[in-house]
Amino acid sequence: MPGRKPSKTDLKAFEEQLRLMLGVLRGDVSHLEAESISQASADRQGDDGDSYSLELSLELLQRGGSTVGDILDALGRIQDGSFGRCDSCDGWIRKERLQAIPYASYCIECQRQAEAG
Numbered sequence: 001m002p003g004r005k006p007s008k009t010d011l012k013a014f015e016e017q018l019r020l021m022l023g024v025l026r027g028d029v030s031h032l033e034a035e036s037i038s039q040a041s042a043d044r045q046g047d048d049g050d051s052y053s054l055e056l057s058l059e060l061l062q063r064g065g066s067t068v069g070d071i072l073d074a075l076g077r078i079q080d081g082s083f084g085r086c087d088s089c090d091g092w093i094r095k096e097r098l099q100a101i102p103y104a105s106y107c108i109e110c111q112r113q114a115e116a117g
């Protein structure tokens with residue numbers, strides 16, 4: 001099932017999440033702070049029945065799987081309207097993937113192909 005273009009609400013949530021992750025990576029925001037902010041933003045959402053799982057992303061950060069550069073790139077893509085599009089096949093990245101990894105620049109299929117070599 002292909003993904004679709006993120007809605008404005010989605011983009012706002014992803015932007016918030018990315019800024020929070022950036023804050024944590026730069027040391028401006030503590031993990032505790034980030035968790036309480038993410039909890040507050042999860043409470044506000046749910047217009048389409050999903051909750052955003054920022055905790056998962058924070059775990060990823062802790063494992064060192066992301067860089068400030070990745071997150072700045074993703075924020076740039078939100079600004080220029082290309083956020084959520086796969087860099088390789090130009091398809092929309094599925095929302096579930098973006099919720100887990102909001103700075104992902106490839107869809108899961110292209111990511112797998114890249115990893116397979």
Ligand SMILES: [Zn+2]
Binds near residue numbers: 087091107111
């Ligand atoms: Zn792709």
